[in-house]
Amino acid sequence: MVKLIYSIWSVIPQIIIALTALMLLITGLFQGKKNSSLITYTGVLSLLVAALATVSKPANIDRFGSSDFLAQNMFTDTMQVFVLLITAVVMLATHRQLEKDEMNRFEYPVLMMLSVLGMLFMMAADDFIMFFVGLELQSLAIYVLVALRRNRAMVSEAAVKYFILGVLATAFILYGISLIYGFTGSTAFFVIRDRLAGGMLAPIILAMVFILAGVAFKISLAPFHMWAPDVYEGSPTVVTLFIASAPKVAAIVFFIRLLYGPLESYEEIWQPILQMLSVLSMVVGVFGALFQTNIKRLLAYSTIANVGYMMVGVASVSIEGIQSVLLYLVLYMIMTIGTFSFLLNLRRNGDMVNTIDDLKGLSQVSPKMALAMAVLMFSLAGIPPLAGFFAKLMVFIAAINAGLYTLVVIALLTTVVGAAYYLKIIKTMYFDEPVATATERPYDLNVSRETGFIITAAAGINVFFFLAPGPVMAKAWEVATVLFER
Amino acid sequence: MAGLPLLSVTIFLPLVGCLFVLMVRGEGQTSQTNAKTVALMTSLATLALACLLYAGFDPLSSEFQYVDEYYWLADLHISYKVGIDGLSLLFILLSALLVPISILASWNSIQYRIKEYMIMFLLLETMLIGMFSALDFVLFYLFFEGVLIPMFLIIGIWGGERRVYAAYKFFLYTLLGSVLMLVAILTIYFQTGTTDIPTALDFEFPQDLQKWLWLAFFASFAVKIPMWPFHTWLPDAHVEAPTAGSVILAGVLLKMGGYGFIRFSLPMFPDACQYFALFIYVLSIIAIVYTSLVALVQEDMKKLIAYSSVAHMGFVTLGTFTFESMGLQGAIFQMFSHGLISAALFLCVGVIYDREHTRLISRFGGLVHRMPVYAVFFMIFTLGSVALPGTSGFVGEILVLISSFKVAWYLAFGAGLGMILGAAYMLWLYRRVVFGPIINDSIRTIKDLNWTEKIVFAPLLAGVIFFGIYPKPVLSLTETATANILKAYNKSEEIEEALVTEEIEQSSTWLN
Numbered sequence: 001m002v003k004l005i006y007s008i009w010s011v012i013p014q015i016i017i018a019l020t021a022l023m024l025l026i027t028g029l030f031q032g033k034k035n036s037s038l039i040t041y042t043g044v045l046s047l048l049v050a051a052l053a054t055v056s057k058p059a060n061i062d063r064f065g066s067s068d069f070l071a072q073n074m075f076t077d078t079m080q081v082f083v084l085l086i087t088a089v090v091m092l093a094t095h096r097q098l099e100k101d102e103m104n105r106f107e108y109p110v111l112m113m114l115s116v117l118g119m120l121f122m123m124a125a126d127d128f129i130m131f132f133v134g135l136e137l138q139s140l141a142i143y144v145l146v147a148l149r150r151n152r153a154m155v156s157e158a159a160v161k162y163f164i165l166g167v168l169a170t171a172f173i174l175y176g177i178s179l180i181y182g183f184t185g186s187t188a189f190f191v192i193r194d195r196l197a198g199g200m201l202a203p204i205i206l207a208m209v210f211i212l213a214g215v216a217f218k219i220s221l222a223p224f225h226m227w228a229p230d231v232y233e234g235s236p237t238v239v240t241l242f243i244a245s246a247p248k249v250a251a252i253v254f255f256i257r258l259l260y261g262p263l264e265s266y267e268e269i270w271q272p273i274l275q276m277l278s279v280l281s282m283v284v285g286v287f288g289a290l291f292q293t294n295i296k297r298l299l300a301y302s303t304i305a306n307v308g309y310m311m312v313g314v315a316s317v318s319i320e321g322i323q324s325v326l327l328y329l330v331l332y333m334i335m336t337i338g339t340f341s342f343l344l345n346l347r348r349n350g351d352m353v354n355t356i357d358d359l360k361g362l363s364q365v366s367p368k369m370a371l372a373m374a375v376l377m378f379s380l381a382g383i384p385p386l387a388g389f390f391a392k393l394m395v396f397i398a399a400i401n402a403g404l405y406t407l408v409v410i411a412l413l414t415t416v417v418g419a420a421y422y423l424k425i426i427k428t429m430y431f432d433e434p435v436a437t438a439t440e441r442p443y444d445l446n447v448s449r450e451t452g453f454i455i456t457a458a459a460g461i462n463v464f465f466f467l468a469p470g471p472v473m474a475k476a477w478e479v480a481t482v483l484f485e486r
Numbered sequence: 487m488a489g490l491p492l493l494s495v496t497i498f499l500p501l502v503g504c505l506f507v508l509m510v511r512g513e514g515q516t517s518q519t520n521a522k523t524v525a526l527m528t529s530l531a532t533l534a535l536a537c538l539l540y541a542g543f544d545p546l547s548s549e550f551q552y553v554d555e556y557y558w559l560a561d562l563h564i565s566y567k568v569g570i571d572g573l574s575l576l577f578i579l580l581s582a583l584l585v586p587i588s589i590l591a592s593w594n595s596i597q598y599r600i601k602e603y604m605i606m607f608l609l610l611e612t613m614l615i616g617m618f619s620a621l622d623f624v625l626f627y628l629f630f631e632g633v634l635i636p637m638f639l640i641i642g643i644w645g646g647e648r649r650v651y652a653a654y655k656f657f658l659y660t661l662l663g664s665v666l667m668l669v670a671i672l673t674i675y676f677q678t679g680t681t682d683i684p685t686a687l688d689f690e691f692p693q694d695l696q697k698w699l700w701l702a703f704f705a706s707f708a709v710k711i712p713m714w715p716f717h718t719w720l721p722d723a724h725v726e727a728p729t730a731g732s733v734i735l736a737g738v739l740l741k742m743g744g745y746g747f748i749r750f751s752l753p754m755f756p757d758a759c760q761y762f763a764l765f766i767y768v769l770s771i772i773a774i775v776y777t778s779l780v781a782l783v784q785e786d787m788k789k790l791i792a793y794s795s796v797a798h799m800g801f802v803t804l805g806t807f808t809f810e811s812m813g814l815q816g817a818i819f820q821m822f823s824h825g826l827i828s829a830a831l832f833l834c835v836g837v838i839y840d841r842e843h844t845r846l847i848s849r850f851g852g853l854v855h856r857m858p859v860y861a862v863f864f865m866i867f868t869l870g871s872v873a874l875p876g877t878s879g880f881v882g883e884i885l886v887l888i889s890s891f892k893v894a895w896y897l898a899f900g901a902g903l904g905m906i907l908g909a910a911y912m913l914w915l916y917r918r919v920v921f922g923p924i925i926n927d928s929i930r931t932i933k934d935l936n937w938t939e940k941i942v943f944a945p946l947l948a949g950v951i952f953f954g955i956y957p958k959p960v961l962s963l964t965e966t967a968t969a970n971i972l973k974a975y976n977k978s979e980e981i982e983e984a985l986v987t988e989e990i991e992q993s994s995t996w997l998n
Contacts, residue, residue, distance in 0.1 A: 378635055383631055383632070383634060383635060383661075384627065384628040384629075384631045384632050385628045385629075385632050389628070389631075393624070393668075396668070396669075396672055397562070397672055397675065400669075400672040400673060400675070400676050401676060405669075405673075408669055408672070409666075409669055412665035412666070412668060412669060413662075413665065415661075415665060416658060416661050416662045416665055419657065419658060419661055420654070420658060423638070423654060423657060423658075426638075427642060427650055427653070427654075430639060430642060430643055431642045431643060431649065431650050431653070466628070469558070469559055470557070470558070470559060470560065470561075473559060473561060473562075474561065477561065
């Protein structure tokens with residue numbers, strides 16, 4: 001009986017999210033097609049409650065309630081809370097923007113919650129079946145989200161592209177899983193880890209490559225990044241913001257758990273692969289972004305490069321490495337959400353601002369927004385004393401400690417190239433004159449209270465992070481050590 | 487005053503000033519004047535604090551003084567640690583002097599976005615003073631790179647026609663150099679287990695590693711100082727930057743490179759320094775002679791002075807790598823004096839640019855008839871740049887010259903040639919701009935210096951002449967610091983001497 005209660009308790013966050021999502025779905029049906037503050041705020045509330053439930057779980061729960069399907073440790077719990085918080089912020093940021101984007105449907109928050117549910121299962125999965133179910137739930141909800149505004153050609157294109165390539169990636173993963181099952185006779189992580197510890201098997205390497213390729217697709221790691229620029233550009237910005245945030249975290253967390261869990265004995269195989277992917281990602285990302293004129297495409301390439309930097313940390317195979325990746329992930333998410341919230345608020349003649357040229361002279365029209373964006377861009381470029389610098393610094397320290405000199409030098413050189421396109425945005429906002437015709441205002445800037453707060457907070461955190469990086473670092477360290485306890 | 491972390495207060499006072507400028511509300515003339523006044527007062531207060539630092543400084547102690555240390559990233563042994571020796575203090579004083587001068591010089595010439603402009607300069611001041619006093623590598627890098635943000639915006643927003651190109655070139659060029667230094671810093675961290683600078687200064691690095699680390703630091707400092715052939719960003723940045731931007735750029739930013747060589751490369755990598763010394767000599771001599779020749783044919787005044795800066799910095803690198811107390815002192819003095827003189831020369835160009843909106847030498851001539859006071863100021867600074875005895879420019883160059891003569895006669899020959907060429911381009915510039923007939927009609931109505939401009943020039947003029955006649959305050963301030971930095975070299979010389987005496991003794995016993 002105790003065991004049962006604890007078992008249920010351990011999945012309380014998932015239960016909360018699932019029940020609320022279904023409840024909101026029904027409420028939505030009765031209240032009509034429109035999204036409403038009621039639905040959004042209930043959704044946000046449930047995400048926060050779920051986060052609270054995760055935090056307040058009894059410490060010894062894993063001893064009683066542990067199952068073979070879900071891991072319950074500080075690493076998964078912390079990342080769950082992180083994903084839940086991110087999603088809550090994203091939901092708040094997009095709430096008042098949906099109407100302007102002809103996306104004002106109650107399905108939007110509901111689908112987001114279903115996707116988060118998938119992520120929670122996927123991140124905590126201790127079994128390939130569980131992982132796969134989570135992954136599919138997460139992805140399917142996002143496919144629908146992308147396609148919500150299907151009457152626009154660009155959106156349909158993005159949705160179809162995302163769906164087909166996504167399914168292909170899933171097929172890769174599934175094939176890899178089936179190979180592993182065939183050779184180890186199990187889908188449970190701990191069994192697989194024990195059975196693989198003996199020695200190298202060629203088919204397992206093959207399976208690993210398949211799974212790595214599939215997950216690399218999900219986190220848009222080059223050379224599996226092709227979809228990212230198109231999908232980022234094609235999706236409505238409210239959806240792009242979501243795609244760029246929580247699902248990335250979930251996939252990276254799973255990636256780390258996979259490599260440091262069942263596949264740990266194959267380190268000497270995946271570590272060089274990871275280094276290669278990381279170099280490719282950084283190079284493709286920065287050079288791809290260099291000549292973009294569309295901001296969302298630029299940010300897509302910037303994501304590719306940034307995931308590359310994170311992989312430098314993962315490839316370090318040390319507590320410092322994982323610690324640095326987690327720190328990077330947190331800070332990068334703050335920057336991403338800040339940047340996209342900025343884009344959400346910037347409209348011209350009712351349409352979202354899309355090209356970099358549209359930002360011309362923004363610093364004169366709206367100094368505060370321009371300042372916040374400039375801070376975020378300098379931070380993304382990794383210029384001290386902003387937070388982005390510390391994220392990169394920690395990754396590089398870990399990599400140097402692991403002896404990955406070449407990787408660090410390449411990474412640093414790509415940051416210089418990267419600085420060029422972030423500077424381009426700052427240049428457009430600050431050095432160019434605003435284009436305004438006599439008849440229309442150059443921008444309709446009606447920053448909603450929520451987004452205004454989010455942008456300010458994001459910029460503020462980036463500026464003041466250097467004052468007290470200690471607590472975040474310590475937490476990241478604590479969380480990272482869990483992966484190495486065995 | 488006891489217990490107050492004076493150095494940290496000096497570093498962050500301008501930052502507090504930024505907040506005050508930010509709080510200035512309202513539109514129009516009054517708020518602009520308020521913003522300017524707040525910025526000026528802050529920078530003057532910082533100067534006063536820097537003077538207090540000087541007053542309480544013990545030049546004979548070989549330890550870092552005013553050391554403040556706080557936990558920052560304790561797990562990684564990275565801490566907030568600042569402290570100064572004579573070398574740092576000299577440049578802190580220079581920065582603290584030039585920022586109020588810059589603000590005053592832009593009082594009337596900057597017409598738009600004044601609040602932001604003032605914030606940028608105060609931000610720059612915090613970064614500069616912080617950089618010169620950082621005793622932790624991560625902190626140092628933070629300030630070193632942080633300088634890029636305000637300078638990029640200063641050039642880009644308030645600059646001339648090709649400002650975007652210049653701002654980019656400045657930013658990316660220096661960033662490229664700096665990231666290589668970051669690799670070196672991380673390697674040092676890996677070797678020593680801490681980013682504490684005093685620890686690293688006493689650490690003995692393996693010889694092979696020294697060369698790599700030296701090259702990585704070189705990449706950053708050679709761009710910053712700048713040495714030939716890494717100097718191409720400088721003329722662009724100078725020409726496009728607003729006058730005050732050029733003042734800070736030439737006055738302090740270039741010194742970051744020289745400071746880096748002296749603070750880090752010399753004491754940490756003595757073997758690598760000696761290994762690469764010839765390489766530095768060659769680049770320095772090329773810089774001195776070649777850029778002087780380039781300066782000779784410039785048509786834009788700012789560009790000419792920018793190239794002359796590269797030549798003068800050639801003396802600095804030459805002096806630094808003689809590994810002699812005299813050469814090093816000369817290099818430091820040359821940097822200090824160049825900080826005063828080049829700042830003043832850019833201000834001189836700024837004065838006539840504000841009136842005529844051109845910097846082409848051919849558009850001027852006969853200024854002495856309309857602007858006699860200006861002509862006197864300009865002349866003294868020109869002579870300072872030429873290194874006329876009695877000006878501060880002379881002291882640094884003669885020390886470097888003598889010291890380089892001890893290394894090899896041809897180095898002194900090259901440097902001497904550079905001095906002659908320096909005299910040629912500066913005096914020719916002066917003749918073309920100030921003397922001769924008035925060829926341009928608009929100059930017939932040009933006005934002489936106003937009071938603000940005279941106030942701006944006065945401290946620089948006083949500095950150039952005072953330190954030219956009596957250089958002792960500067961030299962004695964940096965004496966202990968230089969001795970400290972050259973410790974490693976004297977040690978190896980002592981060992982060599984000991985070996986030689988041993989050999990002589992051996993041979994004498996053999997003879998007997």
